[in-house]
Amino acid sequence: MFRIGEFAQIAQVSGRQLRFYDQIDLLRPARTDPQTGYRYYSIRQLPRLNRILALKELGLSLDQIAPLLENEISPVELRGMLIIKRSQVEQSLREEEARLRHIESRIAQIDREDGMDGYDVVVKSVPATPFLALKCSCQDMEEAVHMIRAVADDGGRQVRIALRDKLVVVARNDHEDEKLELEIGFSLTRPSNASVRIAGDHVLKPSELPAVATMATIVRVGTDPTSHSSFGAIGTWIEANGCEIAGSCREVFLEPVVGSPGLAAALVEIQFPVRKAA
Amino acid sequence: MFRIGEFAQIAQVSGRQLRFYDQIDLLRPARTDPQTGYRYYSIRQLPRLNRILALKELGLSLDQIAPLLENEISPVELRGMLIIKRSQVEQSLREEEARLRHIESRIAQIDREDGMDGYDVVVKSVPATPFLALKCSCQDMEEAVHMIRAVADDGGRQVRIALRDKLVVVARNDHEDEKLELEIGFSLTRPSNASVRIAGDHVLKPSELPAVATMATIVRVGTDPTSHSSFGAIGTWIEANGCEIAGSCREVFLEPVVGSPGLAAALVEIQFPVRKAA
DNA sequence: GTGGCGGTTTGACGCGGCGTCAAAGTCAAG
DNA sequence: CTTGACTTTGACGCCGCGTCAAACCGCCAC
Known part of the structure; x- marks a missing residue:
């Protein structure tokens, strides 16, 4: 018979651990002195303790181990x-x-x-959303910004505020074209069939932004100057994560874009649909 | 401004989580209504929350993240x-x-x-121990058992009980010989220089069992019948663990071996020194 | 107004597996 | 008999929230 400290030393566990196992009836000492409460362990209890430790190392919880020790569990289970x-x-x-x-x-x-800003990539899922947008292809960023501003301002006036949700730009990058294939418009709080005509003879037509289960996102302030670096960051992230891009990138303007400095100071969420690479 | 539920939905976290982050001053709502206690969050707080989530995914604790958000930590740190x-x-x-x-x-x-008994392999470390043993080479198991019994009985009588610790058999398996190269003796509670002569003109000589940092061990009842299966189990374990054997195997008799059925009913710990395979 | 429903508040406990004190009692050696 | 090493019970801590409970608030329909 050993006292708890000796037995602990033999089995290379802590005394606290043995007391705990006693408490939860996992390994009770062979004898407990009723006078003093001292626990006395027999060397014959070492196999049981070793079994506990071995099963614990497999990652089983003590609750799972307990019935195993009592042979209350079949090998199949x-x-x-x-x-x-x-x-x-x-x-x-x-x-x-x-x-x-x-x-x-x-x-x-x-x-x-690197500028270490804006490397806070977060994965989230987005649901399908009704969308009211203008499809257009722009030659360069300047034209794109112009179009976005047009939609933001004129569309913002014409689409009822209760229906309008957020300004969204979808960049289709299917073919390696020079031109930017964009959809510029508003996500909507509920479906609508109405089209909206804005300045410059453009028309916003209803469609739907598809749901994406795993979307790598990054939030940034302002559109232009750091655009390149945050795209780089998200690209690095996707690569490090062993993912690949699985759809068209979105830029969601989280705040209403108002007035002249609106675009440059806006809070924008870049979204890349991703999936685990094969 | 969003109420906690909306903001939670946007950021894909739970309300409880936001309340907790408020509580530990990690992310306080932009405004808290002093009347009702309602928390109101601004979309401008999303970057901070995203940064928290991103750093959390790296495995940092919230305590570590807090100073990072306040820029109290240099990139070097x-x-x-x-x-x-x-x-x-x-x-x-x-x-x-x-x-x-x-x-x-x-x-x-x-x-x-398989007989699923005795697969409870446990790694432990053993310290160096003074050892009083007989070196011998046996032709077969039968002879070995005979020698062990001789040492156990006769040595057990002659070595003082306060000095004697446990019966240990060390099997040197250096060369792939047919013969069993054994050391049979007792671990000692303290060093001693005395030799002991036992029956059959054999002599137990003092030496030392070296310390082993990582020892794969398994406890078994009885020496003979299941011997093969438990050696197999420990071998399988070592292989699964990506280890290799790094020394001579030991059998430690955890209980004093008494009388005739002693060896067969004894509680034995098999020990294999191991190290990570290259 | 008023009832109702869904959201929100604080507060508390739970989890898993012990580590780490603290105060008081026990054991064996000198 | 003293001393110092060991043991007991009991309690709190950990980490990041999840999950109640009871009470309160806001907004919509009537």
Whole structure:
């Protein structure tokens, strides 16, 4: 018979641990002195403790281990538990790997002394949304900004405020064309069939922004100057994450765009639909 | 301004989470109505929340994130934190991989319907111990058992009980010889220079069992019948763990071996020194 | 006004597996 | 008998919220 400290030393566990296992009836000492409360362990209890430790290392919880020790669980059930556990471990392995890649890419980013702003990429899911937008192809950014401003201002006036939600620009990058294929318009709070004619003989037509389950997003202030760096950041992120782009990029203006400095000072969320690369 | 529920929906977090971040001063709402206590968030707070979420995904704790948000931390310090985090993640990756291999080998074991007893392999470290033992080489198991019994009985009588600790058999398996190169003796509670002569003109000589940092161990009842299966189990375990054997195997008799059925009914701990395979 | 429903508040407990005190009692050696 | 090492119970801490509960608030329909 050993006192708790000796037994703890033999089994390389802490005394607190043994007391805890006693408390939850996982491993009770062979004898407990009723006078003093001292716990006395037999070396014969070592196999049980070792079994506990071995199963714990497999990732099973103490609640799961308890019935195993009492042989209240058939090998088939244990197999089932292990199958589940395996998939959990595989999942967490993938997550840890992704985490590791992200950490490394951030370290590399610091070493490059990049502007470290706006590297807060977050994945979220977005639901399908009714959309009222103008399709157009622009030669350059300048023309695009002009069109966006036109839609924001004129459309903002003509679409009822209760219906209008947020200004959204969708960039279709299917073909490696020089031109920017854009859809510029408003997400809507509820579906609507009405078209809206704005200045310059353009028409906003109703459609739908499809739902995206995994969308890599980044929020940025202002459209132009840092545009390149934040796109770069999200690209780096996607690469580090082992993902690939799975659709057209969106820019969502989170605040109503008002007046002349509106676009430059606006809070914009860049969204890239992504999926796990094959 | 959004109420907590709307903001939570936008950012894809729970309201409880936002309340918690408020509580720990990580993200306070833009305004809190002093009358009702209602929290009102501005969309301008989304970047901060996103930064929190992004850093959290890197594995940083909220306590670590807080100063980062206040720019109280230089990029160099952040880099240091990330380096540390990286090594932690690498470590946990290795552990998870080992866990996965162990789970899979146990599933395979169930599928083979092996006797599932005694697969509770536990790694521990053992300190160096003074040792009083007889070196001998035996032709077969029968002779070995005979020698062990001789040492146990006769040595047990002659070595003072306060000095004697446990019966230990060390199996040197350096050369692929047929013969068993054994050291049979007692671990001692303190160093001693005395030799002990036992029956059959054999002599127990003092030496030392070297310390082993990582020892794969398994506890078993009885020496003979299941010997093969438990050695198999520990071998499988070592393989699954990506380890290799790094020294001579030991059998430690955890209980004093008394009388005739002593060896067969004894509680024995098999020990294999291991190290990570290259 | 008023009833109702859905959102919000604070507050508390729970989780998992112990670590880490603190105060008081026990054991064995000198 | 003293001393110092060990043990007991009990409580709180951890980390990041989830999940109640009871009470309160806002907005819409009547």
